Amino acid sequence: MTGVAPKSFLFDLDAAAGVATLTLNRPERLNALTFEVYAELRDTFAALDAEPRVKAVILTGAGRGFCSGGDVEDIIGALFGRHFPAITLIAISALVEPDAMVEIQATAYVGGAP
Numbered sequence: 001m002t003g004v005a006p007k008s009f010l011f012d013l014d015a016a017a018g019v020a021t022l023t024l025n026r027p028e029r030l031n032a033l034t035f036e037v038y039a040e041l042r043d044t045f046a047a048l049d050a051e052p053r054v055k056a057v058i059l060t061g062a063g064r065g066f067c068s069g070g071d072v073e074d075i076i077g078a079l080f081g082r083h084f085p086a087i088t089l090i091a092i093s094a095l096v097e098p099d100a101m102v103e104i105q106a107t108a109y110v111g112g113a114p
């Protein structure tokens with residue numbers, strides 16, 4: 001495979017078997033995902049998709065846990081540094097029933113994938 005050299009996880013290709021193994025390698029953080037890991041996974045999967053020798057991909061994690069999800073310090077911490085205008089509160093209030101009242105005294109974030 002050319003063009004991708006991941007730094008945040010391990011990569012192994014068994015060309016004879018046609019199997020690529022990606023090992024999340026942050027066991028001290030239970031392999032929590034960061035923006036860098038997300039970007040490298042995206043790039044690696046795109047490269048593997050174009051690699052005719054790869055027939056299967058194994059995604060695993062080093063240490064005692066596969067993956068604890070998004071790294072709170074990296075992802076949520078970065079979001080706290082951003083400025084969100086008052087329009088955010090208007091959008092949130094539009095989702096609430098008319099007879100309910102919501103007050104937010106701190107920044108609230110919800111994560112997820114489409």
